[in-house]
């Protein structure tokens with residue numbers, strides 16, 4: 001199971017790196033954002049990341065009733081929503097709101113994951 005855990009953690013860093021790159025492309029108005037690989041690769045990374053997450057829940061005998069897992073999933077929804085806003089918004093203030101929200105959400109996910117505590121501060 002440590003292989004799945006290591007893959008989950010590796011992809012957790014990958015999703016942030018990928019988001020920061022796409023965010024920079026979005027802010028600079030780069031046409032590369034429409035590139036097929038740039039659009040598809042993040043979906044593959046995120047799908048495997050989630051798949052490993054669900055596998056870990058069952059393999060390590062966790063339950064979705066655990067508060068840290070519940071807030072992790074809620075923060076994940078926020079990360080996705082703010083991420084979509086960053087990449088699709090046409091106005092810079094909305095894009096900035098999306099970028100700040102996405103980075104704060106994913107940072108919170110890391111803190112919760114590492115501490116297994118919904119209030120890791």
Ligand code: HEM
Nearest residue numbers: 008009012015050053054056057060062076109110113114
């Ligand atoms: C952007 C999304 C996610 C990020 C950034 C993320 C990040 C992480 C990190 C860094 C760890 C390692 C913690 C440690 O070393 O102690 C971890 C562990 C874990 N994650 Fe995630 N994760 C994400 C999504 C998910 C999802 C969606 C689930 C469940 C469906 C999940 C379930 C787990 C479980 C069960 C563990 C192992 C906890 C343990 O060792 O007991 N993760 N995650």
